[in-house]
Amino acid sequence: MKKTTLLAAALSFLLAGHAVAETVEVRMLNRGEHGSMVFEPEYVELAPGDTLQFRVGSRSHNAASIDTMAPDGATPFKGQIDEEIAVGFDKPGFYGIKCSPHLGMGMVMLVKVGEAAVPDGFVDPSLPARARKRFEEILGRAGVGGAPQ
Ligand SMILES: [Cu+2]
Numbered sequence: 001m002k003k004t005t006l007l008a009a010a011l012s013f014l015l016a017g018h019a020v021a022e023t024v025e026v027r028m029l030n031r032g033e034h035g036s037m038v039f040e041p042e043y044v045e046l047a048p049g050d051t052l053q054f055r056v057g058s059r060s061h062n063a064a065s066i067d068t069m070a071p072d073g074a075t076p077f078k079g080q081i082d083e084e085i086a087v088g089f090d091k092p093g094f095y096g097i098k099c100s101p102h103l104g105m106g107m108v109m110l111v112k113v114g115e116a117a118v119p120d121g122f123v124d125p126s127l128p129a130r131a132r133k134r135f136e137e138i139l140g141r142a143g144v145g146g147a148p149q
Helices: 002-015 100-105 129-142
Strands: 023-032 035-040 043-046 051-056 086-088 093-098 108-113
Touching: 023 043, 035 100, 035 108, 043 129, 093 100, 100 129, 108 129
Parallel strands: 023 051, 043 108
Antiparallel strands: 023 035, 051 086, 093 108
């Protein structure tokens, strides 16, 4: 009897699918598929409750929120240089993430959590030109739209 109950529990656990939070790894790199100073992958889709785990691919990078490019009420975060922080995402929406020392070189990435559309004027016009350009490229490659500002 007890065995059957356990099996049923295991089965419902598996069928629940994405009810189990996932962790996605992102590497901070000097060079990657889309140029120098990049996060790989550059675009990640998460379900609310999922986690990004940042990994040191090359040294001297960090991961930090861009507070002007996050849903209302999102919790800001900032890793130290070479710190492999894990960041949980709960609020649905689009998030811009930067490497603090290399923002001017366009080291940014994009995260989508849950069901969301890119907000109008999502790319902060006060960012350095190369960061804005990288975001437009990422939005284009991700196929999630977002009109250039
Ligand atoms: Cu960097």
